[in-house]
Amino acid sequence: MRNFLREIKAASELDPELPATEFSWSLSRHERFRRCERGYFLHYYFAQGGWDRYADSLVHMAYAAKKSLSYAWWLGEVTNRVLEEAVDRVRFLAPGARLRRFRNCFEDYLLEEFDHLDSVRLFDFPLPAEDLLRKAQFDAAGAFRMLVSSSVFGMLLRQQRSNFLHRNEEYEAYCDGVRIWFDPGLRWEEPGTRCSLRILYSQYEEESCRQAADLFSWYSRERFGSGNTLSFFLARDGEEWKIFSLSGHAGSAEELMRESMVRMKRKIRPGGTVLLSDFPEIGLPEVCRECRFVQVCSLLREL
Ligand code: SF4
Incomplete structure (x- = not known):
């Protein structure tokens, strides 16, 4: 039987030193660096260029892993989007009609999102789409019940101003000349x-x-x-x-941000390059088990 992982490794001709890409900062970047420096290296440097069909086979693999989503992140994005749509739709209705309409909008938009489950690729949820649908519906319903019973929901439903949701606000800001990415929801x-x-x-x-x-x-x-x-x-x-x-x-x-950026920038060598061996593996099996790069990481270890 063919062993595709071995073939990928055999076809790989990697240079362990890579150019450092443009530096920006986000909380998720900070979190990745804190969790495992090797995972950080794979995400921000090694996977670069993996979209090109002529890229090295391991780089391709790292890029695909980087682009895969976690279940929690995917469902969070979906429900945050749906919530925003639903709140936006009900704000000009009479106050007594808003809750019911909100509930209907939320459910309808969520079902529309769940129509495309076949194309969703989650690295930590490999079960069939029907199981994903059941779990996502259950979890989203739990969040919804908690939300409508809370005082923040009252705040949202009270609003009527046309520009009350800052949907198109540009969240762009710089700290010491470095672009900071942030999505507050x-x-x-x-x-x-x-x-x-x-x-x-x-x-x-x-x-x-x-x-x-x-x-x-x-x-x-x-x-x-x-x-x-x-x-x-x-x-x-x-x-x-x-x-x-x-x-x-x-x-x-x-x-x-300042502390975190100093630690990350220290890894960039004077010529503007980064080296695989400067980014150690975390070496904790319980963390590796949940890592999207687990296969790439083990193949790199064998090179
Ligand atoms: S598999 Fe483990 S060591 Fe490798 S990148 Fe992921 S967390 Fe780090």
Whole structure:
């Protein structure tokens, strides 16, 4: 029987030194670097150019892994999008009609999104599309129940201003000349405070939520002149859902970004190149088991 992984490895002619790509920063980049430097290297440097059909076979493989999604990330993106659409649709209705209409819109839009499950590629959910549909419906329904029973939902349904959702707001800002990427999720304005809401399907992590809240405050300060913000999170905590808010501190975000950027930039060699061996593997089987690069990583180890 053919062993495709061996064939990919045999066909590979890799140079261990690569040009460093343009540097930008995001919370997910920070998180990747913190979790495993080898995974960070594969994601931001090694996989570059893997879209080209003449690229090295291992680079192709790394690029495909980079582009695959996790279940929690995919469902979070879907429901955040659906939530935004549904809130936007009901805001000009009479207050008494909004909840019912919101429920219908949310369900309809979600079903439309779930129509395309066959094309969804998740690295941590290899089961058939029917199983994915069942699980996604169950999880989205849990988030929805928690949301409509919360006070933040009342805030959203009360709004009627035409521009109340900042849907097209350009979230572009720079720290020490480096572009910072950030998606705060659904966002709107209460008197004197910018608010955001994100639905998270991964297990709740206090530190990541705190960092996201600080970054939202920093963004608001840089872009709109006030860092007065409130970030709402609807998140899994064990089997339960919970919703909570955090006010952000722009200064803490700035500190985090500076420290994190220094550590990442130290890995770039004077000639503007990066070297595989400068990015160690984490060596924790429980982390590797959940990593999208597990195959590429083990093939590289054997080269
Ligand atoms: S498989 Fe493990 S060591 Fe390799 S990139 Fe992933 S987390 Fe890091």
